[in-house]
Amino acid sequence: MIKKNNYLAPAKLNLFLHITSRRADGYHNLQTIFQFLDFCDDLYFNVRPDGELSCQSSAKDLPPEQDIVLRAARLLKQYSGTSLGADIQVEKKIPMGGGLGGGSSDAATTLLALNQLWHLQLSSDILAQLGLSLGADVPVFVHGHAAWAEGVGESLKPIELDEPWYFVIHPGCHVSTAEIFSTKDLTRDALCITIAEFFAGQSRNVCENVVRRLYPQVGQALDWLSQYSPARLTGTGACLFARFESRAQAQAVLAELPSVWYGFVARGRNISPNALQKHR
DSSP: OOOEEEEEEEEEEEEEEEEEEEEEEEEEEEEEEEEEEEEEEEEEEEEEOOOOOOESSTTTTGGGGOHHHHHHHHHHHHOOOOOOEEEEEEEOOOOOOOOHHHHHHHHHHHHHHHHHHOOOOOHHHHHHHHHHTTTTTHHHHHTOOEEEEEEEEEEEEEOOOOOOOOEEESOOOOOOHHHHHHHHTTTOOOOOEEEEEEEEOOOOBBTTHHHHHHOOEEEEHHHHHHHTOOOOOOSSSEEEEEESSHHHHHHHTTTOOOTSSEEEEEEEEEBBHHHHHHOO
């Protein structure tokens, strides 16, 4: 496929995660803050006049029926009734199963890109509503602004944050979100906090103790990184992160990373790199 119409799909961090209650439908109410990273997957789109949809991804062992990019494209096509189609190519950089939102970001970028390329002119609110049916994290990527999130993660309030450098580690395991949320000893009654209390340091990731117990390698990576700067799990993991005031500081820690883990340095961003991008 000819690469054209390149769009970015950024990673995200959950700067904290409180689970405040369990809902009757089995989902959980939570509080969190989403901030983007300038570390992105690359998606390429080629519009087809025949209405067919195809997706090629560099992700290994991904069955088409589980491809959230293809599901997003089909959903938008069905909703809009357009006669157009698209060939999509995904070049993955964001580790899968790490709590960085790569799949949700790819889905959101697909909705945004095809809305533009198919000339649908659907609002971001409609795209976010469609995206919510694909995953709770999709709406924040659609709206493209760092946000204070509540509900299942769909109730979003834009927030302005510092944009430090982050060092992110993937310890080489895949953490099942469903497993973490179904664990009996998960804290589900964390007190609701305010934004001011977050800035005062009164927050944590309530999933960390459970993930440490079930995935010892995550705990080992957290302990190692905490030698350099306070480390925290993002989402339900497996990735973890620590903030640094300069790229040089973060790169110096990356140079010390044990070879059994994968790590990268990225800048925190309040506006999604996708939203800042000038599409060709």
